[in-house]
Amino acid sequence: xxxxxxxxxxxxxxxxxxxxxxxxxxxxxxxxxxxxxxxxxxxxxxxxxxxxxxxxxxxxxxxxxxxxxxxxxxxxxxxxxxxxxxxxxxxxxxxxxxxxxxxxxxxxxxxxxxxxxxxxxxxxxxxxxxxxxxxxxxxxxxxxxxxxxxxxxxxxxxxxxxxxxxxxxxxxxxxxxxxxxxxxxxxxxxxxxxxxxxxxxxxxxxxxxxxxxxxxxxxxxxxxxxxxxxxxxxxxxxxxxxxxxxxxxxxxxxxxxxxxxxxxxxxxxxxxxxxxxxxxxxxxxxxxxxxxxxxxxxxx
Numbered sequence: 686x687x688x689x690x691x692x693x694x695x696x697x698x699x700x701x702x703x704x705x706x707x708x709x710x711x712x713x714x715x716x717x718x719x720x721x722x723x724x725x726x727x728x729x730x731x732x733x734x735x736x737x738x739x740x741x742x743x744x745x746x747x748x749x750x751x752x753x754x755x756x757x758x759x760x761x762x763x764x765x766x767x768x769x770x771x772x773x774x775x776x777x778x779x780x781x782x783x784x785x786x787x788x789x790x791x792x793x794x795x796x797x798x799x800x801x802x803x804x805x806x807x808x809x810x811x812x813x814x815x816x817x818x819x820x821x822x823x824x825x826x827x828x829x830x831x832x833x834x835x836x837x838x839x840x841x842x843x844x845x846x847x848x849x850x851x852x853x854x855x856x857x858x859x860x861x862x863x864x865x866x867x868x869x870x871x872x873x874x875x876x877x878x879x880x881x882x883x884x885x886x887x888x889x890x891x892x893x894x895x896x897x898x899x900x901x902x903x904x905x906x907x908x909x910x911x912x913x914x915x916x917x918x919x920x921x922x923x924x925x926x927x928x929x930x931x932x933x934x935x936x937x938x939x940x941x942x943x944x945x946x947x948x949x950x951x952x953x954x955x956x957x958x959x960x961x962x963x964x965x966x967x968x969x970x971x972x973x974x975x976x977x978x979x980x981x982x983x984x985x
Contacts, residue, residue, distance in 0.1 A: 802864035819951035830860040
């Protein structure tokens with residue numbers, strides 16, 4: 686390659702880099718123009734390394750700044766690291782679900798019978814509308830643990846019995862630790878062999894973590910039968926579950942009639958939540974199809 690009277694012999698790596706940059710420019714809409722040789726000789730840029738703090742990933746960013754005020758950012762795993770506007774979550778069912786789940790049931794206006802702690806993870810995440818409603822109808826105040834974070838996971842590590850447990854199970858220990866420090870009267874985390882029967886599969890068993898309350902109580906010396914309730918219930922069997930809940934709560938001064946009433950209202954609240962999620966899913970699909978947009982389904 687000859688520029689003026691000077692012969693430049695670029696390396697193979699340099700040529701490949703230039704070729705890749707050219708292909709990238711073509712993909713993004715083509716080159717906006719070439720700078721002159723004098724401008725090229727004066728060309729400079731500065732480099733800065735930092736982290737993105739828009740979410741818990743904390744991506745390592747490399748920021749290149751150019752004399753004309755332009756920047757180029759690399760290392761980001763999403764558009765937020767580039768300083769672009771936040772993503773539009775209107776077509777994100779997971780974003781909607783979290784927002785909908787956290788639409789808490791109104792607090793009771795009667796005298797509070799105590800404070801119950803609910804860990805906001807595992808089965809209790811999806812069932813928060815149910816149990817939030819149930820205990821508030823029984824005139825309890827409900828304290829929930831925060832959304833899972835790395836720091837919340839770390840605070841419960843001292844009571845994790847084995848590294849072979851799955852991460853969702855391990856993080857439960859941090860949620861329990863948080864609720865214990867809040868001095869709630871008791872923590873509620875029922876054992877459920879079965880999930881909600883949607884009548885669309887051969888069975889509806891939960892995974893072995895369904896009984897994780899038993900493990901928690903035996904690996905955290907602060908937990909006992911008084912401050913940690915983990916009754917075995919089946920949400921598909923109203924009569925049996927209502928009886929079990931009554932036996933678990935009667936020492937708190939709760940009658941069987943009160944439990945039956947609160948549990949019926951709570952199941953309706955949970956059904957309404959599930960109905961709202963399905964309706965939102967249908968809405969998202971209809972909008973995406975009308976705009977010819979691609980859809981990604983996360984199954985877990």
